[in-house]
Amino acid sequence: MIGELGAVLGPEHGARLRRSLLAMAVYGVLQGLSFAMLVPVLRALLSGESVGPWLAAFAAVVVATAVASYVQAQYGYAVGLAALRTLYHRLGDHVAGLPVGWFSADRVGRLGQLVGKGVMDVMSVPAHLLQVVVSAVAAPATVLVCMFVFDWRLGLAALLTAPFLWLAFRWTQSLVQRSDTAMDDAGAEGADRVVEFARQQPSLRAFGRTADGYDLLDDALVRQRSTLRRLLRTTLPGLGTVALTVQLAFTAILIAGCSLALGGAVDVPELVGVLVLAVRFTEPLLAAADVGGELRMARGSLRRIKAVLDTPPLPATGTARAGEPSIELDGVGFAYAERPVLRDVSLTVAPRTVTALVGPSGSGKTTLTRLIARFWDAGSGVVRVSGNDVRDYAPEELMAQLSIVFQDVYLFEGTLEDNIRIGRPEATDEEVREAGRLARVDEIAERLPGGWQARVGEAGATLSGGERQRVSIARAMLKDAPIVLLDEATAALDPENESALIDALATLARDRTLLVIAHRLTTIAAADQIVMLEGGAVVERGTHQELLDLDGRYAAFWTERTRARGWRLTQPA
Numbered sequence: 005m006i007g008e009l010g011a012v013l014g015p016e017h018g019a020r021l022r023r024s025l026l027a028m029a030v031y032g033v034l035q036g037l038s039f040a041m042l043v044p045v046l047r048a049l050l051s052g053e054s055v056g057p058w059l060a061a062f063a064a065v066v067v068a069t070a071v072a073s074y075v076q077a078q079y080g081y082a083v084g085l086a087a088l089r090t091l092y093h094r095l096g097d098h099v100a101g102l103p104v105g106w107f108s109a110d111r112v113g114r115l116g117q118l119v120g121k122g123v124m125d126v127m128s129v130p131a132h133l134l135q136v137v138v139s140a141v142a143a144p145a146t147v148l149v150c151m152f153v154f155d156w157r158l159g160l161a162a163l164l165t166a167p168f169l170w171l172a173f174r175w176t177q178s179l180v181q182r183s184d185t186a187m188d189d190a191g192a193e194g195a196d197r198v199v200e201f202a203r204q205q206p207s208l209r210a211f212g213r214t215a216d217g218y219d220l221l222d223d224a225l226v227r228q229r230s231t232l233r234r235l236l237r238t239t240l241p242g243l244g245t246v247a248l249t250v251q252l253a254f255t256a257i258l259i260a261g262c263s264l265a266l267g268g269a270v271d272v273p274e275l276v277g278v279l280v281l282a283v284r285f286t287e288p289l290l291a292a293a294d295v296g297g298e299l300r301m302a303r304g305s306l307r308r309i310k311a312v313l314d315t316p317p318l319p320a321t322g323t324a325r326a327g328e329p330s331i332e333l334d335g336v337g338f339a340y341a342e343r344p345v346l347r348d349v350s351l352t353v354a355p356r357t358v359t360a361l362v363g364p365s366g367s368g369k370t371t372l373t374r375l376i377a378r379f380w381d382a383g384s385g386v387v388r389v390s391g392n393d394v395r396d397y398a399p400e401e402l403m404a405q406l407s408i409v410f411q412d413v414y415l416f417e418g419t420l421e422d423n424i425r426i427g428r429p430e431a432t433d434e435e436v437r438e439a440g441r442l443a444r445v446d447e448i449a450e451r452l453p454g455g456w457q458a459r460v461g462e463a464g465a466t467l468s469g470g471e472r473q474r475v476s477i478a479r480a481m482l483k484d485a486p487i488v489l490l491d492e493a494t495a496a497l498d499p500e501n502e503s504a505l506i507d508a509l510a511t512l513a514r515d516r517t518l519l520v521i522a523h524r525l526t527t528i529a530a531a532d533q534i535v536m537l538e539g540g541a542v543v544e545r546g547t548h549q550e551l552l553d554l555d556g557r558y559a560a561f562w563t564e565r566t567r568a569r570g571w572r573l574t575q576p577a
């Protein structure tokens with residue numbers, strides 16, 4: 005555990021951790037000595053000898069113990085605070101370099117737990133828990149040595165109990181550890197489901213589902229409850245065993261002492277002293293057993309933090325210098341956890357042209373754009389942006405080449421203007437408004453009370469889907485990257501929103517290279533090139549007319565889509 009803590013804190017805190025451990029060990033030894041001093045004090049008292057010098061020595065040891073307690077607590081807290089700072093920094097820095105694809109909803113939920121409770125758990129180890137464990141070793145060891153000094157036979161009796169105590173601790177630990185892992189998993193799953201349940205409230209309510217009707221959450225909570233029950237069933241005997249073994253150890257020393265006293269080998273004052281010592285011998289052990297649960301929790305958190313820190317960031321050489329704004333995929337293959345999604349995809353998007361990506365749902369269109377933005381690395385083949393392998397760009401250089409307009413646009417808590425400014429934080433107010441005007445966001449500002457300063461709320465609650473995408477286009481305008489990856493909105497828009505969006509996109513496409521996951525027939529037909537994906541492979545490629553003339557998959561897709569549109573248009577009549 006100390007090794008794991010040292011590894012997570014890094015070598016710069018090694019000396020501080022060692023100093024803290026040394027202070028704890030000194031405190032533990034002094035604790036043991038202060039216990040041991042009771043024996044000569046009691047012996048002097050009971051045998052009528054002068055007790056003064058022993059009392060003075062006892063007082064000196066007690067004062068030294070108090071000082072050591074203060075010093076080790078200071079050192080412990082210093083390491084705890086360093087752990088807090090270091091873990092926040094290391095986690096923050098590391099997570100910023102991880103592939104965007106790493107941030108799945110459940111990982112984000114667990115990361116939140118880790119940054120909150122997990123880091124506090126780890127901080128409590130050097131600040132509080134470690135001292136209890138070090139004392140549980142150092143104080144009884146000192147007491148044992150002193151017992152040998154007072155009477156070697158009683159010392160030997162105490163020493164013989166040590167292996168049994170150790171075995172009882174180990175057995176309980178292994179028993180609890182197995183249940184802990186199951187409990188951790190069940191707890192994390194329960195937390196994920198609660199977050200999911202909260203996020204999905206709009207959809208659940210739309211379908212008239214309440215907490216009772218959300219089976220995934222119910223199942224997770226039931227699993228958590230039964231795991232907890234199992235944990236209690238398996239750990240209670242274990243915890244009882246430690247307490248019982250400690251009591252048995254004490255009884256063994258008591259029996260050995262009494263039989264020695266009865267045989268006349270030990271005098272009564274000494275026996276009383278050593279028995280008092282035996283009681284104190286067991287105290288730190290019981291204290292350590294008490295903090296066992298907290299320690300295991302901290303160890304679990306430490307391991308999860310280590311697992312995040314061990315996740316390799318995307319390697320980037322940072323040597324690339326961007327050329328003309330183009331995109332090229334060369335024999336690209338990709339799989340999500342062994343499930344192939346893209347197979348041998350090759351395509352080129354020439355500078356300042358528009359390529360429409362079409363294909364059935366699940367054919368891999370979104371995945372393809374994500375590989376270009378390097379949310380993940382391709383499993384095979386090469387993805388090139390502006391003439392260079394994406395792996396050769398420093399992350400900020402690659403992102404300087406790309407603007408991404410998602411279908412599901414996230415608006416941050418803040419004003420309309422703030423939300424556009426995310427595209428380029430250092431932009432002037434005029435530039436922000438100009439980008440807004442080009443993306444037709446000015447019309448939204450006119451409508452909203454507060455205009456540009458209107459708060460659009462977390463997740464953009466006050467704007468419609470089409471309006472949110474216009475804000476996203478304004479961000480891309482402001483960023484002014486030469487390549488745009490666009491996932492066109494599929495949601496049915498009212499005619500006013502639709503025409504505003506079409507205008508905004510036309511302005512965005514001007515003089516830029518555009519790869520668009522196209523859903524609107526007008527966008528598809530007007531593209532310089534259409535790439536049709538099916539089952540993760542490119543099945544057809546060409547202009548609209550070329551592909552219609554080919555009379556293959558695209559022609560069938562087009563006929564079906566136009567028919568569907570015709571149906572929708574005539575339906576209300």
Ligand SMILES: Nc1ncnc2c1ncn2[C@@H]1O[C@H](COP(=O)(O)OP(=O)(O)OP(=O)(O)O)[C@@H](O)[C@H]1O
Pocket residue numbers: 340345363364365366367368369370371372
């Ligand atoms: N993060 C992910 N983890 C695992 N599988 C994924 C992930 N994202 C997508 N997939 C799977 O990969 C396949 C391709 O998905 P992708 O979103 O790229 O397709 P698409 O053509 O964009 O679909 P749509 O038009 O419905 O958005 C799908 O089967 C999908 O279930």
